[in-house]
Amino acid sequence: MNQDVKEILISEEKIQSKVKELGKLLSDEYASTLPLCVGILKGAAPFMADLTRAMSIPLEMDFMAVSSYGASTKSSGVVRILKDLDSSVEGRDVLIMEDIIDTGLTLSYLIELLKGRNAKSVKVVTLLNKPARRKVDLVPDYCGYEIPDEFVIGYGLDYREIYRNLPYIGILKEEVYSS
Numbered sequence: 001m002n003q004d005v006k007e008i009l010i011s012e013e014k015i016q017s018k019v020k021e022l023g024k025l026l027s028d029e030y031a032s033t034l035p036l037c038v039g040i041l042k043g044a045a046p047f048m049a050d051l052t053r054a055m056s057i058p059l060e061m062d063f064m065a066v067s068s069y070g071a072s073t074k075s076s077g078v079v080r081i082l083k084d085l086d087s088s089v090e091g092r093d094v095l096i097m098e099d100i101i102d103t104g105l106t107l108s109y110l111i112e113l114l115k116g117r118n119a120k121s122v123k124v125v126t127l128l129n130k131p132a133r134r135k136v137d138l139v140p141d142y143c144g145y146e147i148p149d150e151f152v153i154g155y156g157l158d159y160r161e162i163y164r165n166l167p168y169i170g171i172l173k174e175e176v177y178s179s
């Protein structure tokens with residue numbers, strides 16, 4: 001285990017079995033629709049890589065990178081698009097893939113944006129959900145695990161850009177982020 005991890009919250013084995021289960025479910029739901037799977041960089045990258053390989057249907061992959069505006073306007077939920085999609089979503093069944101939903105501000109903005117571009121449907125699959133931190137009413141369509149309000153890292157989730165490559169979800173030691 002990484003020395004900065006206090007406790008493993010979700011093991012690699014549990015993540016992988018959940019990903020397989022979600023992959024089967026989504027393969028049924030999106031069979032014959034050629035979904036456009038949209039990963040939100042950078043956190044979603046490991047989950048998307050595993051989840052799409054657990055989906056046994058034709059699909060397309062595309063990516064967006066976003067960033068919140070400064071602290072003063074964060075509650076507005078407006079996000080800045082750093083990298084937009086390459087593809088048009090018009091008439092497409094869009095499946096957004098995320099590592100975690102926290103306040104929900106990032107996703108609620110993106111969902112409205114993609115609906116406004118006339119996607120046929122916009123749904124969300126997230127590995128983790130932290131409902132305790134929610135600021136807007138947003139319920140994921142598909143979710144791996146609901147987690148408590150702890151500082152989690154690994155499997156895409158970072159602290160100052162590090163730890164994304166851990167194969168499990170860990171709780172970060174307080175001494176790491178309080179110093």
Ligand code: PRP
Nearest residue numbers: 041042043099100101102103104105106
């Ligand atoms: C994290 C996470 C989600 C978002 C969730 O990304 O990966 O995308 O925050 O937060 P919210 O529900 O409060 O909007 P972050 O902005 O840290 O970028 P990263 O994916 O590059 O780490």
Ligand code: MN
Nearest residue numbers: 040041042043
């Ligand atoms: Mn992210």
Ligand code: MG
Nearest residue numbers: 043157158159
């Ligand atoms: Mg981050």
